[in-house]
Amino acid sequence: MPAAPASGPSGGDRHPRLRERWRRALDEHTTPAQRPLLAAWLAFGCTFGAARLITHGIRGGWLPWGNISAGSTHLHHYNFGIATLAGVGLVAVRGDQAYVGHPGIGALYGTGSALIADEFALLLDLKDVYWAKQGRISVDVSLGILSALGLYLTAVPFWHEITKVSRDHVLERLAA
Known part of the structure; x- marks a missing residue:
C-alpha cells in the first residue's frame, strides 16, 4: 500500500508542482526588473527556434500548411515581428503600470x-x-543576440555581487 503524502511546514504536499517550484525559484533568485528580461531572452530563443523549424517544415513539405499570404503577397514573419514590437511600444508609451515591466x-x-x-x-x-x-547572417545575428543577452543575464548578478562585496570591504577598511 502506498504511503500517504507527507506534509511540509505549510501543511501542503511536500512535492509542490513544478510551476510552483519555478515561481518560488524566480522569486528567490531574480528581481522584478530581471524577470521581463529573462522572459524576453527565453521567448527570443523559443521563437527563433520555432520560426526556423516552421520555415524548414514549410519548405520541406512535411508541415500541413504553407506560407502566409495576403492575396498574392507573401507575408514574411518579420512583418509579424514589427507588429508585435509596435504593440509592445504602444504599451510602453501608454505607460500602464500593470503592464510596464511585466514578464508577458x-x-x-x-x-x-x-x-x-x-x-x-x-x-x-x-x-x-x-x-x-x-x-546565414540572420542565423548569426540571432544567435549573437541570444548569446549576448544570455551572457548579460548571467553576468550582471555576478558583477552586482562583486561590487557589493568590494564596497563593503572598502567601507570596512575606512571604518578601521
Whole structure:
C-alpha cells in the first residue's frame, strides 16, 4: 500500500508542482526588473527556434500548411515581428503600470525581436535570401543576440555581487 503524502511546514504536499517550484525559484533568485528580461531572452530563443523549424517544415513539405499570404503577397514573419514590437511600444508609451515591466510584455518583446532578427539578411539587402548563403547572417545575428543577452543575464548578478562585496570591504577598511 502506498504511503500517504507527507506534509511540509505549510501543511501542503511536500512535492509542490513544478510551476510552483519555478515561481518560488524566480522569486528567490531574480528581481522584478530581471524577470521581463529573462522572459524576453527565453521567448527570443523559443521563437527563433520555432520560426526556423516552421520555415524548414514549410519548405520541406512535411508541415500541413504553407506560407502566409495576403492575396498574392507573401507575408514574411518579420512583418509579424514589427507588429508585435509596435504593440509592445504602444504599451510602453501608454505607460500602464500593470503592464510596464511585466514578464508577458518582455516575452512579447523577445518574440517580436526574434521574428525580425531571423529575417535580418532580407532586411539588410532587401532581397529574399533566407535560403541562400547570404541568409546565414540572420542565423548569426540571432544567435549573437541570444548569446549576448544570455551572457548579460548571467553576468550582471555576478558583477552586482562583486561590487557589493568590494564596497563593503572598502567601507570596512575606512571604518578601521
